[in-house]
Amino acid sequence: MTNTMTNPNPSAADLIRAVEKANSAQSLVDAVRDLADARIESASSLLIEALGYNNPGAAVAAVDGLVALGDVVVPTLLEQIDGYNYGARAWAVRALASIGHPDALETLLHTLETDFSMSVRRAAARGLGMLRWQLLPETEIEPAQSKALATLLPMTDDSEWIVRYATVVGLQALAIAIPPDHPDWHRKIHDRLSQMQATDESLAVRTRVKQAQAIISQFIQEQSNQTDSSISPDWQSILDKVYRRKASERPLEEGDPRRFKSVVATMSSSTN
Amino acid sequence: MVGSATLWVWTKQRTMTQGGNGPSGESLTIEQAIANIQGSDLSLRVYAAWWLGRFRVSDPQAVDVLILALADEDDRTDAGGYPLRRNAARALGKLGDRRAVQPLMDSLQCSDFYVREAAAQSLEALGDATCAAVLIQLLKGEIPGTLPAPEQGDLAEPYDAILEALGSLGITDAIPLIKPFLTHSIERVKYAAARALYQLASSAGEAAQYGNILVKALDGDDLQLRRAALADLGAIGYLGAAGAIADTLAENSLKLIALKGVLEKQVQRSATDDDLSEGAVHVMELMDSLL
Numbered sequence: 113m114t115n116t117m118t119n120p121n122p123s124a125a126d127l128i129r130a131v132e133k134a135n136s137a138q139s140l141v142d143a144v145r146d147l148a149d150a151r152i153e154s155a156s157s158l159l160i161e162a163l164g165y166n167n168p169g170a171a172v173a174a175v176d177g178l179v180a181l182g183d184v185v186v187p188t189l190l191e192q193i194d195g196y197n198y199g200a201r202a203w204a205v206r207a208l209a210s211i212g213h214p215d216a217l218e219t220l221l222h223t224l225e226t227d228f229s230m231s232v233r234r235a236a237a238r239g240l241g242m243l244r245w246q247l248l249p250e251t252e253i254e255p256a257q258s259k260a261l262a263t264l265l266p267m268t269d270d271s272e273w274i275v276r277y278a279t280v281v282g283l284q285a286l287a288i289a290i291p292p293d294h295p296d297w298h299r300k301i302h303d304r305l306s307q308m309q310a311t312d313e314s315l316a317v318r319t320r321v322k323q324a325q326a327i328i329s330q331f332i333q334e335q336s337n338q339t340d341s342s343i344s345p346d347w348q349s350i351l352d353k354v355y356r357r358k359a360s361e362r363p364l365e366e367g368d369p370r371r372f373k374s375v376v377a378t379m380s381s382s383t384n
Numbered sequence: 385m386v387g388s389a390t391l392w393v394w395t396k397q398r399t400m401t402q403g404g405n406g407p408s409g410e411s412l413t414i415e416q417a418i419a420n421i422q423g424s425d426l427s428l429r430v431y432a433a434w435w436l437g438r439f440r441v442s443d444p445q446a447v448d449v450l451i452l453a454l455a456d457e458d459d460r461t462d463a464g465g466y467p468l469r470r471n472a473a474r475a476l477g478k479l480g481d482r483r484a485v486q487p488l489m490d491s492l493q494c495s496d497f498y499v500r501e502a503a504a505q506s507l508e509a510l511g512d513a514t515c516a517a518v519l520i521q522l523l524k525g526e527i528p529g530t531l532p533a534p535e536q537g538d539l540a541e542p543y544d545a546i547l548e549a550l551g552s553l554g555i556t557d558a559i560p561l562i563k564p565f566l567t568h569s570i571e572r573v574k575y576a577a578a579r580a581l582y583q584l585a586s587s588a589g590e591a592a593q594y595g596n597i598l599v600k601a602l603d604g605d606d607l608q609l610r611r612a613a614l615a616d617l618g619a620i621g622y623l624g625a626a627g628a629i630a631d632t633l634a635e636n637s638l639k640l641i642a643l644k645g646v647l648e649k650q651v652q653r654s655a656t657d658d659d660l661s662e663g664a665v666h667v668m669e670l671m672d673s674l675l
Contacts, residue, residue, distance in 0.1 A: 138605055141633060168607070169633030206636075206675075231637050238675040274640055278675045316644045316671075319651050323660060323668055 124152045131158055141169035148177025156185045160192060163207075164200035171203045178207040186213045193219060202231040209239020214248050217256055221263050230272040237267055237278035241285030257290050261297055268304055273314040280308070280317065284324035288331050301328075414441050421449045421472075426459050430468050437475025447481040454487050463534055465496045473499055477506025485512045492518050497533045501542030508549035516555045519546050523561055543568065544576035548619075551580025559584055566597070571609050575601060579616045595622035602632040610634050618642030621649025623663045630670040643671045 127147045134140035144162045147155055159181075162174035178185050186208065193204050205223055208216040216239065224236040240260045245253050264286065267279040287301045309321045412420070412435055420432035433453055436446045453472035461467060473491050476484040484506070491503035492515070500522065507515045521527050523546050533539040547565060550558045562584070565577035578597040585591035601613035602625075611634055617625045618641055629642045650664040660668075 137607065168635045172633060172636075209675075231635075234675050238672070273644070274637070274675075277640075277671070281672050281675060315648045315651060319647060319660065319664060320668055320671075323665065326660070 124150065124155065127152070128155055128158055131162065137167055137169070140165065140167055141173060144170040144177075145173040148173045148180070151177065151180050153181060153184055156181055156188060160185070160188060160204070163203040164196060166199060171199075175203050175207045175210070179210045182211055183213050186211060186215055190216065190219055198227075198229045198232065201227070202229060202235055205232050205235040205239065209235050209242065212239070212242050212244045214243045214245060214256065217243060217260070221259060224263055224267060230270075230275050233267070233270065233272070233275045234278040237264060237275060237282045238285075239282070240264055241282030241289070245289055254291070254294075257286065258297075261286060261290070261300065265300060265304055268308055273317055276308070276312060276314065276317045277320050280305070280320045280324050284327055287324075287328045292335070414443060414446065417441065418443075418445055418449055421453055426468070429453070429456075430459060430471055433468055433471035433475055437471070437478045440478050442479045442481060444481070447476070447479055447483060450476050450479070451484060451487045454491050464531070465534070466494065466499055469494065469496065469499045470502050473502035473506055477502070477509035480510065482510060482512055485510055485514060489515045489518050492522055493527050493530070495529050495531050497531055497539075497542060500530065501545045504542055504545035504549045508545070508552045511553065513553045513555060516550070516553060516558070519550055519555070520558055520561060522546055523550070523558070539570065543570075543573045547573070547576040547580045551576075551583035554584065556584050556586075571601070571604075571606075572612055575609075575613055575616050579620055582620050582622065591622070592624055595620065595624055598622070599625045599628045602628050607634065611638055614638050614642040618645030621646045623650060623667070626663075626667050626670055630674060636674045640671055640674050643667055643674070647671070 127143070127150055130143040131140070131147055134143045140162075144159070148159060156178065159174040159177045162170050165171070178189070189204050189208055193201060193208075196204055201223075205220070208219065220236045220240050220243075224233055224240060227233050227236070240263065243256075243260070245257060248256055260282075264279055264282050268276055268283075270276050270279065283301050283305065287298060290297050292298075305321050305325055309318055309325070312318050312321070412432070414436075417432040417435050420428040421436070423429060433450060435441075436450060450472045453468050454476075456466060456468045456472070459466060459468040469491065473488060476488060488503045488507050488510070491499050492507075494500055494503070504519065504522075507519070518527075522530075522541055523543070525540060530541065533542070543565060547562055550562060559581065562577050562580050565573055566581070568574050568577065575598060578594045582591045582594040582598075585594060595617070598613045598617050598620075599622075602610055602617075604610055604613070610632055614629060614632060614634060615638070617629060623646055626643060626646050629639050629646070632639060647664055647667040650661055650667060654661045654664070
């Protein structure tokens, strides 16, 4: 994600030529891989073009290269995304999701809600949870996260297992990113995940939900300075413990656990 | 990828019209499909057989008419194939009715290569090992009158389907017969043999030896073959392949489906309901990275 090699590489022209002249599927994969590995900013448009070659090996390499170049390629990707065929769009959304620049928010929201291709919705769902929110002006963070949450939650009912799986991944990241003074948001995520764990028809999705609950629990545990070493996958029990401990607690020391007071209150009330 | 996109849109539309339209554009109901398959219009009959499988119409009457269709003599191709029988055999594998086992075993003796292939696949799906003896006969070339694949004259039998069925059904007696297929001239047949031997292996170490044949295939030059190896590894759920699956030069969608198979196998295997195994967590990390 850093631009470590923005200086023009003497062999840049050769690398670009190799992509343009590749005459077999495999030589194209190799040429795009070499170009991607070189991290040449001026070659980003060619990497973007390679997303549409209908060659998955080349596309994987091109996405890697674009992600390595990072934020500088975001404007071009956003500009060109509507013109892509569905295969290329999936790869482009995937690159945007991995780069995580919040300028991609509207594109990801729109894509997740409307795209007919499950591979595109899948990439968007993951990406929505993982945007680098801190790059936004402070006043824009909450509205942006609110939109992301509102768009992700209904996707837990998508007809495709992989979109639901990706939505769980997105919700997990969002649960960790959203500020602790939004107990209603945490409750929505918690309740939806619990519901999926009980009813989703796909074992893989239910397993990922379980993992998400464990990861969020662990995060909350760490944030609330909970020293108990046993990690329970159940949010509720951890938050209950925090709550009980806090009730008998002396004045707080370093890392104020009141940060999560409101979350604790919500979790307690939501399942009682 | 364009091809799979078209297929996807097409099946999506079928689902969205709640049943789909026949060749002449009309919507089908279960009753109509059952009536059509017994009617006189051959294209409607073939379509109805496909439709009953596609929408998993497990109504006993549907199973009855599909079994009857396995013996159809009306619908013939110029080369002597039986399109209606093929569709009926495929559909019966999706309906989970064991009454289809014996008729499908009879279909393994059909002259049409694709009928035998569909029958072997459906018998595998129905999970009934009573067909083992016929599958073995077919593998040994002991069933008279079977014609080779129309486009591939050197492929006498649908070996990959037969080998996969023997593996899934746990027919360990067939191991010595399967092993020679590891050096078959057709890659997909080799993979099917490795897949079956993985499933039939008596130890994890022995299984890994066959699983690794498929892992090696992920590194091949031909995209179609890499896709085939991905599907095989997902079907057997070989944990040792997880990293290689993630690194394969192929569509992420296919890699994710393969890893789903590996993940679910891990979860089904672990006895406790509480903690996710290290293997399962690792597979999910790989899957997350491919979304």
